[in-house]
Amino acid sequence: MADLPLASPDLIRFGEWLPVEWRRRKRLFRVRLARLGLSDEVVNPQLQENLSGMMGRGLRRHGFPKLRKMFTESLILADLGYVDAEQLRAACDKADAVAEPEIDRRLFPVISLEVALRAVMGHA
Structure with a gap:
């Protein structure tokens, strides 16, 4: 799994372990983007993907x-x-x-x- 770090079993288990409220709407990812200084338009886009x-x-x-x-x-x-x-x-x-x-x-x-x-x- 060295070539696919986001598919590592350890990372997947970690994600499953996180509280639901942290996983909802990818909260941790959005907090990280905000801390990096990205605009609210990028962190919380109005249009959500719908396929x-x-x-x-x-x-x-x-x-x-x-x-x-x-x-x-x-x-x-x-x-x-x-x-x-x-x-x-x-x-x-x-x-x-x-x-x-x-x-x-x-x-x-x-x-x-x-x-x-x-x-x-x-x-x-």
Whole structure:
């Protein structure tokens, strides 16, 4: 982990150990920026990042079509009893019918896990 100091297990454990109020809104990071003399505009920006629209767009353009293609075959997660294929299909159809910021992003882990299982099991 010498090449990835921010991913060191010790640093991750330290971050998990910190009180929640110190972690909320990256408080320690913001205090450090303020002490370095950065403006309040930099330390506490008005616009916070929100990638929900981009995530919704990605699901609509790539995730849902991929999932629909996998429905034509057997879903590994359904075969193993982890998901109900018909409920997943209904959730996919429902999510695809709403505006991108409102898309149910909880479908992403299901799609990515199915893709990963297919890769591991040679079902690409």
